[in-house]
Amino acid sequence: MATEVRTAPITITDRALAEVKNILAEKNVPAEYGLRIGVQGGGCSGMSYLLGFDKPKETDEVFQLDGVTLVMDKKHGMYVMGMEVDFQDGLNARGFVFNNPQAKSTCGCGSSFSA
Numbered sequence: 090m091a092t093e094v095r096t097a098p099i100t101i102t103d104r105a106l107a108e109v110k111n112i113l114a115e116k117n118v119p120a121e122y123g124l125r126i127g128v129q130g131g132g133c134s135g136m137s138y139l140l141g142f143d144k145p146k147e148t149d150e151v152f153q154l155d156g157v158t159l160v161m162d163k164k165h166g167m168y169v170m171g172m173e174v175d176f177q178d179g180l181n182a183r184g185f186v187f188n189n190p191q192a193k194s195t196c197g198c199g200s201s202f203s204a
Contacts, residue, residue: 095112097152097159098170099126103177105185106155110178113157114126123151123158126174136168169180 101109110126125143130135145151145160152159161169172189 095155098161098166099159099172100172101154101159102116102173102175104178105174106157107184108176108178109157113142124171125160125162127162128168139165140174140185 112118121144122142123145125139125141126138129139132136145158146162148162148164149160150163150166152161152186168191169189170191172187172191175186177183177186181202
């Protein structure tokens with residue numbers, strides 16, 4: 090039986106993957122949890138990004154990215170298709186950054202958008 094390998098609809102930079110792996114190790118996140126990426130209503134532009142650790146649900150798609158399990162609700166794919174998740178660790182800002190080509194406009198803080 091062949092195993093289907095699907096390509097994730099988003100990319101995660103090496104810096105962001107390294108930070109996710111650090112968090113997984115430091116916080117002792119259980120092995121059955123994956124990195125959930127998606128969207129939710131709210132924020133100053135109408136939708137905000139969702140990033141955290143969660144168990145996969147029946148409505149999710151699951152992908153493997155360099156040893157990290159990526160979990161995403163199937164309905165969120167159209168909002169994040171082609172998005173890049175990066176991690177910045179500079180003097181002015183530290184945290185995950187979302188570069189989303191599907192966003193028609195974003196807010197000043199970069200954590201919410203409209204599609």
